[in-house]
Amino acid sequence: MADIALVIHDDPEIDGAAIRWASEWADRHLGSLLVFRADATPASRPEVAEVERVGALICPGLPVRAGADLFDTGAPTPVVIGGHAPALGRVVDDLAQAAAHCSAPLILVPPGSHPAPADAPxxxxxxxxxxxxxxxxxxxxxxxxxxxxxxxxxxxxxxxxxxxxxxxxxxxxxxxxxxxxxxxxxxxxxxxxxxxxxxxxxxxxxxxxxxxxxxxxxxxxxxxxxxxxxxxxxxxxxxxxxxxxxxxLAREAGCPTSSAIGSAPEVACHEEVCV
Structure with missing residues (x-):
């Protein structure tokens, strides 16, 4: 069993794909959906109506409840939020700190994204x-x-x-x-x-x-x-x-053995850029 944290906005168009992704993940792992709001640092407890709105959109029978503090979730808990990073701004920075504290990934779900084909890798x-x-x-x-x-x-x-x-x-x-x-x-x-x-x-x-x-x-x-x-x-x-x-997310001790995404373009340098 594993829980997953879902951070919502006040915009159903932004939240929709993230709610679907998080609820399917929680359903596969027999866990609960912990709902937070994106309007505070790092995230705040949502209103009852907001939790009910999320509950109406998730897998039937999946537990959903208001989260309290992302830093106190205990076990590694993936953090899911809808939207694009440039538009989210500071929210991504705050959630990244919370996710790193929980040794869990931060998952950004684009608005309007659809379930992938069964053979998609x-x-x-x-x-x-x-x-x-x-x-x-x-x-x-x-x-x-x-x-x-x-x-x-x-x-x-x-x-x-x-x-x-x-x-x-x-x-x-x-x-x-x-x-x-x-x-x-x-x-x-x-x-x-x-x-x-x-x-x-x-x-x-x-x-x-x-x-x-x-x-x-x-x-x-x-x-x-x-x-x-x-x-x-x-x-x-x-x-x-x-x-x-x-x-x-993980704390890097100095420059890692290799960049986290790809190599550096400056081929004359023998050390890779830490990204």
Whole structure:
């Protein structure tokens, strides 16, 4: 049994898809839906009428009740909210702190999103950072729970000035690509070790982070990314992808082994950017 926290607005159009996603998750995990309001820091107890409104839209028989304090939920509790990160502003920052305190992901559900086809994969941004490893564990659990394949992606940001590169820059570029390939191989091995029977695939793709994930997420059921050192970088993807975005939160000790989303574009530098 596992509970899930749902943070609502006063706008049914924004809340609708998030309510559906959270209630289906709670139903699969035999848990309760804990309802909060998004108009306070980090979130406040809703009115009885608001809880009843949510209850009328969820799976029949699913327990729903007003939450008290996200910081006091105890067990790891995913935090779900509808809307896009740029429009949510400070709310995302507050909820990210609460979710990190609970060692749980923050899930942003785009308004108007619909249930994904049965064969749509859970998409994971490959990373060996601490939050990346938390994202891997969550992605594997979601893929198993929803009986979906897991597709792992590492975005390799090749520069657009490749034809004017020096020999040293070319060598550095090849080293950067090799490091990203090693990150992908490591995450794939970990995923298969966690669940040997889970259908797992992976690919190393070149291009811009947001451009690539926007394209890949168009056919995914869920995109899971690590927050890295700054969750706002990952949260910015929510305004660009069509599927729900799960941001795994964990305190990073200095610069992680790899970026939580992809590699750095500056190929002459041997340290990856912490995102």
């Amino acid at each position: 859970v998409l994971l941004a490959a990373s060996t950072s601490r939050s990346g490893r938390a994202g891997l564990a969550f992605a594997v659990r979601e893929a198993i729970g929803e009986q979906r394949p897991l597709h792992v992606v590492r975005v390799w940001q090749d520069p657009d000035w490749i034809f004017s590169m020096t020999r040293a820059q070319t060598a550095a570029l090849e080293e950067a690509r090799a490091r990203d390939a090693a990150v992908l191989a490591d995450v794939l091995a970990r995923a298969r070790a966690l669940r040997p029977l889970l259908a797992v695939s992976g690919e190393l793709v070149a291009g811009g982070l947001h451009e690539r994930f926007r394209s890949l997420a168009s056919s995914a059921a869920l995109l899971v990314v690590g927050a890295g050192a700054d969750h706002r970088v990952a949260a910015a993807l929510a305004g660009e992808v069509a599927c729900p975005l799960a941001i795994a």
